[in-house]
Amino acid sequence: MTQHAAILPLLIPFLAALLQLAAKGYGIAVQRAIGLVGASLAVAAALWLVLLADDGMVRVYALGDWVAPFGIVLAVDRLAAIMVLLTASLAAGALLYASAGFDQRGRHFHPLFQLQVFGLQGAFLTGDLFNLFVFFEVMLLASYVLLAHGGGLARTRAGLAYVVLNLAGSALFLIALGMLYGTLGTLNLADVALRLQAPEIDVAPARLACMLLIAVFALKAALLPLSFWLPHAYAAAGAPVAALFVIMTKVGIVSILRVQAIAFAPAAATADLLDGWLLPLALATVLFAAIGALAAMRLRDLTAWLVLASAGTLLVVPVFPQADVSAAALYYLVQSTFVAAALFLIAELVAVRRGDVADAFLPGPRLHTPWLGLAFLLAAASAVGLPPFAGFLGKLMLLSALRDSGSAIAIWSVFLFAGLLLMLALAKGGGRLFWERSPKHPHGNTHPFCWRRSLAVALLVSPALLLALFARPVSDYAARAAAQLHDPQTYVAGVLGGHAIERETRP
Amino acid sequence: MEAIIAIAIGLLTACGVFLLLRARTFPLILGLTLLSYAVNLFLFASGRLRMDAPPLIRDGASYTDPLPQALVLTAIVIGFGMTAYLVMLALRALSESGDDHVDAKEKP
Numbered sequence: 001m002t003q004h005a006a007i008l009p010l011l012i013p014f015l016a017a018l019l020q021l022a023a024k025g026y027g028i029a030v031q032r033a034i035g036l037v038g039a040s041l042a043v044a045a046a047l048w049l050v051l052l053a054d055d056g057m058v059r060v061y062a063l064g065d066w067v068a069p070f071g072i073v074l075a076v077d078r079l080a081a082i083m084v085l086l087t088a089s090l091a092a093g094a095l096l097y098a099s100a101g102f103d104q105r106g107r108h109f110h111p112l113f114q115l116q117v118f119g120l121q122g123a124f125l126t127g128d129l130f131n132l133f134v135f136f137e138v139m140l141l142a143s144y145v146l147l148a149h150g151g152g153l154a155r156t157r158a159g160l161a162y163v164v165l166n167l168a169g170s171a172l173f174l175i176a177l178g179m180l181y182g183t184l185g186t187l188n189l190a191d192v193a194l195r196l197q198a199p200e201i202d203v204a205p206a207r208l209a210c211m212l213l214i215a216v217f218a219l220k221a222a223l224l225p226l227s228f229w230l231p232h233a234y235a236a237a238g239a240p241v242a243a244l245f246v247i248m249t250k251v252g253i254v255s256i257l258r259v260q261a262i263a264f265a266p267a268a269a270t271a272d273l274l275d276g277w278l279l280p281l282a283l284a285t286v287l288f289a290a291i292g293a294l295a296a297m298r299l300r301d302l303t304a305w306l307v308l309a310s311a312g313t314l315l316v317v318p319v320f321p322q323a324d325v326s327a328a329a330l331y332y333l334v335q336s337t338f339v340a341a342a343l344f345l346i347a348e349l350v351a352v353r354r355g356d357v358a359d360a361f362l363p364g365p366r367l368h369t370p371w372l373g374l375a376f377l378l379a380a381a382s383a384v385g386l387p388p389f390a391g392f393l394g395k396l397m398l399l400s401a402l403r404d405s406g407s408a409i410a411i412w413s414v415f416l417f418a419g420l421l422l423m424l425a426l427a428k429g430g431g432r433l434f435w436e437r438s439p440k441h442p443h444g445n446t447h448p449f450c451w452r453r454s455l456a457v458a459l460l461v462s463p464a465l466l467l468a469l470f471a472r473p474v475s476d477y478a479a480r481a482a483a484q485l486h487d488p489q490t491y492v493a494g495v496l497g498g499h500a501i502e503r504e505t506r507p
Numbered sequence: 508m509e510a511i512i513a514i515a516i517g518l519l520t521a522c523g524v525f526l527l528l529r530a531r532t533f534p535l536i537l538g539l540t541l542l543s544y545a546v547n548l549f550l551f552a553s554g555r556l557r558m559d560a561p562p563l564i565r566d567g568a569s570y571t572d573p574l575p576q577a578l579v580l581t582a583i584v585i586g587f588g589m590t591a592y593l594v595m596l597a598l599r600a601l602s603e604s605g606d607d608h609v610d611a612k613e614k615p
Contacts, residue, residue: 130578137585144592153603160532160600160609163593167539168527170589174546174582181575182553 005052006061006076008045009084009121012038013091017114031110032099038114039092042121046085053081054477056484058494060127068127068495069188075127075495078481079330083124083254086334087247090341090460091117097345097456098240105238106149116142116244123251127495129180129187129213132255133173136220140166143245150238158236165229169219176212179205189263190495193488196267203269210263210270214256221252222311223278224285230311231292234304239348242300243341243460249311250333253318257326260318262488279319279407283414285312290421299347299359302429303340306383309422310336313398316411324401326482331475332394335382335467339391342379342460346372349457350433353447361429363438369447371454373434375461380430382464384423390467395419397475512552519545532597532607536590543586550579 016038023030053059053076061074076084095113103109119139126132144166148159181187183205184195195201196210215226222230230249234242264270289309296302310332317329347359349372357364367373382391395415402411467474484490519541526538554572562573601607 130581134581134585137589141588141592144589144596148596148599153600156596156600156603157610160593160596163589163596164527164535164539167586167589167593168542170585171539171542171546175549177578178546178550178553178575181578182555 046088069191100452179209193263282315290418293425303343327479328397330478335390338463361432363436
């Protein structure tokens with residue numbers, strides 16, 4: 001049974017999607033039940049995978065029992081297990097929220113949601129670059145439809161730009177894969193790592209292919225010159241969809257981290273691929289996001305800029321090959337994902353209670369929900385990194401891990417200054433939303449309490465506290481995951497089984 | 508043959524990128540289609556160009572690399588699905604705003 005643990009996080013959402021499609025005629029309640037049961041099972045399976053992966057072995061699941069590098073394999077190490085658990089928990093929270101009524105604003109919400117989770121989990125688990133492309137497309141195709149879910153011209157327009165940009169990105173991804181296959185003759189990540197170290201490869205096209213691959217991942221992760229799509233698309237999406245989308249920038253970041261640590265950094269031909277350009281661009285992304293947050297007029301816009309800020313912060317990490325930097329980044333990644341998702345949900349809950357001013361930072365009717373204000377305070381404090389919440393610990397660990405690097409002054413000043421700007425933006429916005437009343441609305445609207453929405457927000461906000469309370473076990477696990485990530489020999493040996501493959505040389 | 512394939516890929520890419528930078532949805536979709544043709548040809552060529560060689564390995568016979576053909580097939584199917592969705596989205600934007608400009612405003 002344990003040997004099939006790796007496929008469970010993929011099978012559960014996929015089967016749930018199929019069942020939901022088959023159960024379409026039985027009404028939304030059946031689809032919701034299947035979705036929520038599937039999401040809970042997926043969390044349990046992911047938790048099991050996290051515990052299993054902690055023995056330090058790279059678990060390889062050969063699909064169809066074709067061994068690597070000839071067949072497609074799933075490779076589970078601690079990093080993949082963490083990301084699978086994060087995705088499953090986030091999806092469970094977002095689905096619970098969506099089940100309170102958002103899923104009825106369009107058709108086929110539930111199967112698409114499960115298929116997007118399927119694509120996300122596959123992207124984290126796969127050990128093959130072409131299979132990564134396929135899972136990216138599964139994830140993106142579902143996200144295109146989910147983004148437009150709910151209707152309205154704003155969503156259609158944002159969707160159009162998002163689809164066109166990502167299709168161009170997919171074309172670039174395929175060109176990179178074609179060049180990689182043309183020069184190295186393989187697309188399995190572990191085999192690519194081995195082949196890059198071979199002396200007889202053609203260095204220039206191999207470097208170009210690797211660079212194109214990084215560029216595609218940077219587009220998904222929203223690195224600065226490629227990040228203008230993000231605030232627009234995320235702010236236009238419906239709240240639970242935006243909450244799930246938060247993990248999509250993380251797919252790009254984890255992909256960069258993984259290909260860099262396992263394949264590019266150990267090979268002499270590609271070791272200096274990220275040097276000199278990624279750090280300034282990542283820092284510029286953080287500053288850009290902080291300025292954008294100051295200019296945001298609505299809470300959902302502000303949250304989209306927060307997602308961009310955390311993406312920029314995390315994109316600093318692949319430049320540094322030390323395990324302690326990656327460990328701090330993993331802890332930061334987990335908490336920032338939950339917090340941003342929670343803020344998207346809070347933004348919608350605030351918007352429906354404030355009538356026509358919605359979540360714009362304008363004086364409006366009084367909110368009769370102190371728990372909403374408390375949830376906002378918690379999420380916002382963790383998002384900007386105020387003690388004693390998890391965001392503070394994550395930022396502290398990241399800053400102290402980067403203290404000895406040559407560019408520590410630049411990184412520290414940008415992170416701290418951007419943190420200050422984000423705090424100003426959130427304090428200003430929160431004050432307007434929760435405290436300022438307009439004379440036009442003396443009494444304010446009351447809105448029925450909905451346990452599903454409130455529970456979803458509570459579930460997504462609680463990691464800000466829980467990750468701070470249990471910081472030691474979580475950061476220890478992250479440290480072990482980072483140590484495993486920066487030990488590419490074990491990964492390669494685990495996937496390929498230690499036997500080298502003979503090749504005939506091609507013309 | 509290499510020169511012809513290379514020129515064809517380059518020309519298709521150039522036309523695709525040019526159309527992609529237009530501000531109306533119809534040329535945009537045409538541009539993406541041309542770009543995906545270019546990419547498929549490129550993927551196909553990544554297994555080296557060989558004449559009169561089947562993608563089957565037999566003793567002594569000359570063969571061509573079958574993997575890029577499988578990759579192209581996957582890429583074609585995915586690209587086709589994406590283009591179909593994009594066409595629907597463009598039609599929806601047209602019917603909602605009455606304009607096929609990518610930055611169209613709400614119908615007055």
